[in-house]
Amino acid sequence: MGTIQRLGQWAIGTSERLGRGYLFLMAILAGIPGSLFRFSLVIQQIYSVGVLSVLLILISGLFVGMVLGLQGYNTLVDFGAEESLGVMVSLSLVRELGPVVSALLFAGRAGSALTAEIGLMKSTEQLSGMEMMAVDPIRRVITPRFLAGFISLPFLAAIFSAVGILGGYLVGYGLLGVDDGAFWTQMQTKTDWYDDILNGVIKSIVFGFVVTWIALFEGHDAIPTSEGVGRATTRTVVHSAFAILGLDFVLTALMFGDV
Amino acid sequence: MPLIEIRDLHFYRGDRAIFKGVDLDIYRGKVTAIMGPSGTGKTTLLKLIGGQLVPDQGTIMVDGQDVHRLPHAQLYELRKRMGMLFQSGALLTDISVFDNVAFPLREHTNLPESMIQDLVSMKLQAVGLRNAKELMPAELSGGMARRVALARAVALDPMMIMYDEPFTGQDPISMGTLVNLIKRINQSMGLTSIVVSHDLEETMAIADEIYLLSGGKVIERGTPDTLQDSSSEWVKQFVEGLPDGPVPFHFPGMSFEDDLLNRKAVK
Ligand SMILES: Nc1ncnc2c1ncn2[C@@H]1O[C@H](COP(=O)(O)OP(=O)(O)OP(=O)(O)O)[C@@H](O)[C@H]1O
Ligand SMILES: [Mg+2]
Numbered sequence: 116m117g118t119i120q121r122l123g124q125w126a127i128g129t130s131e132r133l134g135r136g137y138l139f140l141m142a143i144l145a146g147i148p149g150s151l152f153r154f155s156l157v158i159q160q161i162y163s164v165g166v167l168s169v170l171l172i173l174i175s176g177l178f179v180g181m182v183l184g185l186q187g188y189n190t191l192v193d194f195g196a197e198e199s200l201g202v203m204v205s206l207s208l209v210r211e212l213g214p215v216v217s218a219l220l221f222a223g224r225a226g227s228a229l230t231a232e233i234g235l236m237k238s239t240e241q242l243s244g245m246e247m248m249a250v251d252p253i254r255r256v257i258t259p260r261f262l263a264g265f266i267s268l269p270f271l272a273a274i275f276s277a278v279g280i281l282g283g284y285l286v287g288y289g290l291l292g293v294d295d296g297a298f299w300t301q302m303q304t305k306t307d308w309y310d311d312i313l314n315g316v317i318k319s320i321v322f323g324f325v326v327t328w329i330a331l332f333e334g335h336d337a338i339p340t341s342e343g344v345g346r347a348t349t350r351t352v353v354h355s356a357f358a359i360l361g362l363d364f365v366l367t368a369l370m371f372g373d374v
Numbered sequence: 375m376p377l378i379e380i381r382d383l384h385f386y387r388g389d390r391a392i393f394k395g396v397d398l399d400i401y402r403g404k405v406t407a408i409m410g411p412s413g414t415g416k417t418t419l420l421k422l423i424g425g426q427l428v429p430d431q432g433t434i435m436v437d438g439q440d441v442h443r444l445p446h447a448q449l450y451e452l453r454k455r456m457g458m459l460f461q462s463g464a465l466l467t468d469i470s471v472f473d474n475v476a477f478p479l480r481e482h483t484n485l486p487e488s489m490i491q492d493l494v495s496m497k498l499q500a501v502g503l504r505n506a507k508e509l510m511p512a513e514l515s516g517g518m519a520r521r522v523a524l525a526r527a528v529a530l531d532p533m534m535i536m537y538d539e540p541f542t543g544q545d546p547i548s549m550g551t552l553v554n555l556i557k558r559i560n561q562s563m564g565l566t567s568i569v570v571s572h573d574l575e576e577t578m579a580i581a582d583e584i585y586l587l588s589g590g591k592v593i594e595r596g597t598p599d600t601l602q603d604s605s606s607e608w609v610k611q612f613v614e615g616l617p618d619g620p621v622p623f624h625f626p627g628m629s630f631e632d633d634l635l636n637r638k639a640v641k
Contacts, residue, residue: 236467239462239464239467240464241465243426243460244464244465245466246424246453247424247426247453247457247460248478248526248530249451249478249481249482250478250482251450
């Protein structure tokens with residue numbers, strides 16, 4: 116097969132998948148009102164998608180914050196500005212690292228699990244079986260998971276940032292002897308509700324939406340074999356990572372580009 | 375009027391024709407068996423009837439409704455009245471046997487929990503698995519899983535049930551029980567049953583009418599008696615299980631000899 120032919124085939128295949136992904140998303144969104152009426156299904160999923168990721172987020176957030184504390188101090192102390200450590204740590208976390216790193220961790224922990232779960236349900240005919248029991252699998256299985264992912268990630272990102280700031284504080288105050296009053300007051304005055312916190316939350320909402328969508332679509336679209344599900348799981352992690360980092364750039368440019 | 379009317383059904387998987395012009399009637403209150411060699415498309419036919427696959431040509435009417443023209447909501451309404459027993463069982467693996475059987479009841483009715491308990495116990499009792507209700511699907515054998523799936527398929531008291539190979543993997547005792555059960559469900563509830571099976575003896579014992587499918591067409595239809603006496607080579611081969619005859623045992627394609635020769639040529 117010629118290169119051009121292969122390129123064309125790849126282009127057709129990719130746009131077809133994008134089209135299917137879009138239709139899938141529309142079906143999910145159409146199911147949301149129904150899911151709000153049966154919110155217990157969503158709660159169950161928030162537990163398995165969100166709550167079970169908390170430990171991972173806590174530990175990662177703490178370490179990222181501690182590293183930020185160390186690195187930030189080393190740079191700031193040269194300018195005699197080590198009291199600004201709190202601002203530096205909190206802005207880095209709230210604006211960037213909180214949403215981005217927690218989304219990457221979320222894709223690896225919860226996204227891959229969602230893909231594998233849905234893919235296996237498909238390959239063992241459980242989704243088909245539901246359809247024949249007149250239960251729409253999109254509404255019963257997919258939409259609650261989508262809502263759960265979408266709701267969980269902003270909270271996970273907030274936990275990540277909070278623990279990260281604590282980590283930065285522990286290193287800054289405990290280890291490096293930064294004045295703790297300055298650490299907190301500078302952080303409070305320089306971190307803006309709207310510009311920093313709200314924008315960070317918006318980012319993590321967008322990431323939650325995209326990662327959960329990718330994970331569920333890959334599972335639902337997987338070739339129903341063990342190999343197919345395995346490959347879909349890998350794709351979820353890879354595509355999510357690309358989507359998160361790419362979107363982060365776009366969102367950052369839109370939010371902070373003109374500051 | 376038959377409950378299910380299939381007219382001029384054509385269905386393709388890629389370029390391969392699975393059905394090329396199938397006409398089939400399934401009458402109310404009867405047990406209709408669909409038999410045919412492995413890979414002829416019996417499971418595919420059930421999925422077409424259930425509206426999970428869409429024919430390339432032809433129509434399938436169920437209870438006067440054209441399955442493939444129904445809007446989503448009405449198709450789901452219709453499916454509430456169709457039970458289907460999947461070849462694999464298709465039990466939900468993250469909930470127990472009890473919850474599996476209760477699943478359609480909880481999804482589609484507002485019955486109080488105590489009544490659901492009773493109904494599920496009844497259905498499980500009928501398939502001999504009432505005491506297995508706490509087990510998870512992974513803890514069941516293949517045959518047991520299929521019996522649970524049967525209990526689940528009848529949970530909503532549908533107007534019809536499609537059984538995909540209900541007898542495979544059953545020991546002689548549960549086989550006998552199942553044959554009786556299918557017959558009994560059919561009679562007592564006035565249900566219409568479609569049984570896909572390879573087990574000739576059992577199928578002959580319960581079917582009112584049998585369709586034999588092969589090569590994408592209906593080869594023969596008749597009552598068990600007329601089929602037994604049929605003079606068709608095809609039916610004889612199938613009924614007697616002979617390896618040679620009009621039905622090929624092999625998936626269509628290159629002959630084994632050509633395959634071997636080709637391989638040599640490549641070397
Ligand atoms: N998802 C699929 N994609 C492509 N081809 C398929 C698919 N499912 C089934 N087929 C093909 O369709 C044909 C009919 O399959 P089907 O499962 O309906 O056979 P069957 O009559 O139920 O066989 P068995 O008695 O072994 O269960 C087979 O030849 C199979 O190769
Ligand atoms: Mg089959």
